[in-house]
Amino acid sequence: MRRFRPYLRGEGLILTGGMTALIAATIMKLLEPWPLKFVVDSVLRVEQPTDVATVIGLCAGALIAITALRAVFQFLATTVFSMVGGRVLTRVRSDLFAHVQRLSADFHEKSRAGDITLRLVGDVGMLKDTAVTATLPLLGNVLVLTGMIGIMLWLDWRLALVALVPLPLLWLATRRVTTRIGQASRAQRKREGAIAATAGEALAGMRAIQALGLEGAVSRMFRGANDRSLTDGIRAARLSAALERMVDAMVGIATAAILWFGAHAVISGRLTPGELLVFLTYLKNTFRPVREYAKYSGRLAKAAAAGDRVFDLLDQVPTIRDRPGATEAPAFRGQITFHDVHFAYDGGGAVLAGLDLTIPAGQRVAVTGPSGIGKSTLLTLLLRLRDPSGGRVVIDGTDIASVTLASLRRQISFVAQEPLLFSAPIAENIALGAGRDVTRAEIEDAARLADAHDFIAALPMGYDTVVAERGANFSAGQRQRLAIARAALRHAPLLMMDEPTAGLDSASEEAVARAIDALSADRTTLLVTHNLALAARMDRIIVLHDGRLAEDGSHAALLAKGGRYAALWRLQQGGRVRDAATG
Template identity: 60%
Template sequence: MSKHRKDKLTEVMPSLRHVMTRLAPYLRGHRAVLGGSVVALLAATAMKLLEPWPLKFVIDRVVPTVAGEGATVASLPPMTLLALCSVGLVAIVGFKALFQYLSTVGFALVGTRVLTAVRTDLFRHLQTLSLGFHARSRTGDLTMRLVSDVGMLKETAVTAALPLAANLLVLGGMLTVMLFLDWRLALLALSPLPLLWLVSLRLTRRIRDVSRAQRKREGELASTGAETMAGIRTIQALGLEDRASDDFGAASARDLRAGVKGKRLAAGLERSVDLLTGLGLAIVLFFGARQVMAGQITPGDLLVFFTYLKNTFRPVREYAKYTARLAKAAAAGERVVALLDEVPEVRDARGAVAAPQLDGRVTFEDVTFGYGPGAPTLNGLSVDVASGEMVAITGPSGAGKSTFASLIPRLYDPARGRVLIDGHDLRSLTLASLRANIALVPQETLIFRGTLAENIALGAGREVTPEEIEAAARLANAHGFIAAQPDGYDTVIAERGATLSAGQRQRIAIARAALRRAPVLILDEPTVGLDRTSEAAVTEAIWRLAEGRTTFLVTHDLTMAARAGRILHLDGGRIAEDGSHAALMAAGGRYAAMWAGGEDARRAVAG
């Protein structure tokens, strides 16, 4: 935001207005409730304006009559008028409370519904964003935007902006009545307002800047905590608890300093408002009392003036009270809107069609891809893999093996060239239909909290029967350990599969892939970190799973790669060698040199 824009009085909270404008479409389905809430708010405002008038009648009509002066309205007895005024006051206060309740509940209902819709859309949108975006982002910060920042929008819509809107309506009504009663006294009473506005403008701009910075630090704090918890095993194993605590403590201290500064500024603004409010009341008391003594206004008029003036200054005081919360909500809203406006790097092209029944022939045509500036990870790579062929992808660390595999399900798009399946450019097919034709067994299996059967059925893309789940588990060599669980397939496992071994988790992933019935299979380092027994069980399951599928096996285990019918040895982002194990050994190239290093050396090659 430019300095010029910040200095404009009409741009005190530009980011907040931008956020509310961006989220306005979410209100379309709630117009009836929203309209009723607005009507209730207007009715509550009218009751607020009427509230001091019964007391005015008592002072102007009843008290003088009891003292032997003046006359009551329509010659009513003083006690009758007093009773009517008392009943009227109760009715006004009662209706005000009712209308305020209805408006508060209505706006809260709309706010909660909108909050739920925004959070759901944001979560869905996050899952469509490309891996490149997620690689640049911190998980803790994204989680905070999804949970805490969206929640803060409710503060904007219900607990801060709504009271201010109500007070501004009251302000407009009371100013009108005061000008009607005595415009000279009204102008004198409101004389501190320009000074009050300038003070609040200067301080609220600083509060907004501090709140925006604090929200950013809170995101960093959440990221630090999430990353520490995710790596707690490594931290404990390496004795890094003190280091992690120091890093988190430093981030927390920075957040604390920003919070204290924001509170100090908000408190200073509130006290400034109190001081100037007192000045306005003193002016009304002095000049108003003189006008009463001169007979220009009644004591009741002065009472109404005094009551209205206190309420006139309240919106500014409330603005001071809620400024920090509004500023934090605006900063949170900016972060949510920025995420909603993030355009996925990989998305369905205009005119993309659903994939037909595919056989699984995969072709790379002069593909170049890089994660950022500098040398590309893949450079001019071309290869044709026949349907049903099993290809092992090997090479040293950084050769582009996993990147090669990631281009097939369009987790990334090539910078140059194209990837085809059965002759179709991947970008001409919808993402959902393309990925439905690809099964993946990753290096680290994602396990959700739930039953073993539910975890196996994940990703099948269709309803599956218990018999199909068991058949897939048997193919994956998982049935034995599942049957040994207390509740078999209905056993509930912990989040992230903490109660399963690495080999068991990997066999769950293989069972998932078996249920997918996809013509293309990608195996990304499926045996890394497994003991010999688990590795043997997983490897046996892999060969069964690969039957009849076009299979890409990314591996650093050359013993495993040798069993594939074809090997692509990558180096420097290019295919350095292409052929069977026997052919590459006979060629005596880089693959043969790695093989000659012995089994231990081969297993030590980083993936």
């Protein structure tokens, strides 16, 4: 509740109204047995009042009015708390999603997407549900308990003490059992996170699973996690059921004690029969909060575990963030400089070891070399997805660590190896890259530059065609050209591309290469690729080796040099010739 307090700002007035309705409902609940008391004490006594029908009618009417008012006030309280809870937890979910997007690459590399999704959807949803279905009834019952204890002490303090003797014992037992329920529920929630993660990974890789015949193995993994979650759930349910039965036993013992001592109090004249009836009614309701707590203990423990998981995620601090005093980046021309840059991934060896590299504004540079030698790391550092362990990355003389992340990334277009496409119309997918409102004409111009307009226009719904999940209704080359169109619409001075033609056939590769030529014109371009035919279209090629610059020059100059690049070129061209001969 302390963590949720900031989200309650602006809800004070409506919460006050909800609490007022809840207190009014509590008062009505306290008044419910009293009409019956008056009937018992006034009508059923030996000397009846003159107008019996009037008294009975008034008491019946009062009971109807009290019950109706309680229903109205309870409805208002439930509605208010449901509305406030929904609004608060909707804001929590929005903040959580925004926070997840700000977390650094190292966090996402260690996390499982399915578990994060469960926290965003399931855990927040559980908090929202529990706030209304469990927390609100418990709060109302606590208010009723307080009021009933007060009235019972006022009616007969000795009898009230007899009734309340079991409560401290029951509370201690409840605390002990609910601690164990909480442990089981937290374990179950953690298991459910693992289940969601396993399911997400399996669904994302379903083609590979089916191709490799791994359905049985993956099902066994899922079933194992599912069975462990079931065990934890049964344990929590068993403890909760035992607690409920213990409460019922205590209620029975307390009721018998009140019946014994209360009857003697009536015989002695200390209580009226109607007051004893009120006492017995209150006694039943006095134990209701404890019974309800036992009933909802499992759900409350799960909600507490869900809250822990939500705020554990919110408490994660991005390792890459705006530094104190960070300023807005100036409008870049595009000169990139790596000054003695060192970098190593967690637990790994050095990827870059004192790299020095300068790329003039407007130059198109291809970066190539064997896998794992730091090609993509250059893009990662330029985008400040990670920071170098030593040295500086500079654009137009400005250390990128000194400017805000938003102002830096706003001036960089990025095309990934796996294009990011959403289940939305093609036009919306392309427009996402602009960071501003764009017209349909601008979207179509970007698509033409990316050599994508013709295949889009040929679709039955054209630019309004909805992209399937992960772009499954388009070929790899078409998906890549849509990503290039998005980058074109950004109009950024710097362009970064990571293996944009990987896995494409010759025709798609050529279409993407033409799009890259158009997109990279007059922009500082850093293209990471193993495709040397694509690299040869750039102004300059650099070859990395052992974390340093091994070769640097134009395609023709590097071939003439006869070094690493020339050897890779001959090997790759030989493979292309063989492919063409066998194709």
